[in-house]
Amino acid sequence: MRKMIVAGNWKMNKTVAEAADLVDALKIDLAECQEVEVVVCPPFTALKPVSDRISETQIALGAQNMYWEREGAYTGEVSPAMLKEFYCRYVILGHSERRAYFGETDESVNRKLKAALENNLRPIMCVGETLEQRDADETADVVTRQVRQGLADVDPDDLRRVVIAYEPVWAIGTGRTASAEQAQEVHALIRTLLVEKSNDTVAQSVRIQYGGSVKPNNAAELFACEDIDGGLIGGAALDARSFTDIVKAAM
Numbered sequence: 386m387r388k389m390i391v392a393g394n395w396k397m398n399k400t401v402a403e404a405a406d407l408v409d410a411l412k413i414d415l416a417e418c419q420e421v422e423v424v425v426c427p428p429f430t431a432l433k434p435v436s437d438r439i440s441e442t443q444i445a446l447g448a449q450n451m452y453w454e455r456e457g458a459y460t461g462e463v464s465p466a467m468l469k470e471f472y473c474r475y476v477i478l479g480h481s482e483r484r485a486y487f488g489e490t491d492e493s494v495n496r497k498l499k500a501a502l503e504n505n506l507r508p509i510m511c512v513g514e515t516l517e518q519r520d521a522d523e524t525a526d527v528v529t530r531q532v533r534q535g536l537a538d539v540d541p542d543d544l545r546r547v548v549i550a551y552e553p554v555w556a557i558g559t560g561r562t563a564s565a566e567q568a569q570e571v572h573a574l575i576r577t578l579l580v581e582k583s584n585d586t587v588a589q590s591v592r593i594q595y596g597g598s599v600k601p602n603n604a605a606e607l608f609a610c611e612d613i614d615g616g617l618i619g620g621a622a623l624d625a626r627s628f629t630d631i632v633k634a635a636m
């Protein structure tokens with residue numbers, strides 16, 4: 386049985402003071418949460434203060450990106466070891482915003498994912514089609530390519546530590562959520578791809594999150610689907626009440 390995982394991707398939001406306020410509010414309801422794995426992913430600048438505040442809680446820390454090299458002349462980048470210094474457990478990789486605005490490719494996502502696993506960080510690998518691709522009936526092809534290439538050369542046993550987030554690009558920040566049926570269909574496809582890559586036991590243990598305009602009023606229906614194991618939450622994760630309500634919908 387897979388443990389549900391709900392992660393808040395704060396994106397480029399929250400100063401240190403705002404991040405501290407948000408996490409302090411989340412702790413009131415979620416510090417002891419055992420049923421659902423709760424992850425917060427602040428911007429790099431707020432990792433340390435958030436890490437300090439959740440150190441005695443069940444809430445886990447994630448980063449929003451990293452580079453695959455250990456150290457060196459890579460201006461503006463952050464290494465896996467740097468994230469580990471702040472006790473990050475997760476790192477989001479290949480978010481569609483990074484693919485669209487910062488040139489991330491399936492190949493770079495794959496290199497980052499392998500580096501994360503080597504450094505004992507758990508990747509949350511994002512996949513998902515654009516509206517044009519969905520309208521052209523290319524959703525399955527796009528997601529299949531992203532999953533296969535993103536997970537290329539990954540040891541089947543290591544797959545257990547990977548989380549996949551299916552985020553249809555047309556649903557991100559638009560208020561337009563995939564229906565539970567649309568989401569479940571793609572999640573089932575991803576599960577099949579994981580079986581191909583490993584075996585049924587491993588594939589059944591991998592968590593697949595849905596992301597894209599998840600709100601307190603639609604989370605329960607999405608999370609009730611057989612292959613949806615939680616959510617990667619953007620806008621609604623910036624408010625303690627709505628994020629907490631979404632986590633509760635996963636219980």
Ligand SMILES: O=C[C@H](O)COP(=O)(O)O
Nearest residue numbers: 394557558597598619620
């Ligand atoms: O990483 C989170 C997703 O991009 C979803 O964002 P959203 O909940 O604001 O649509």
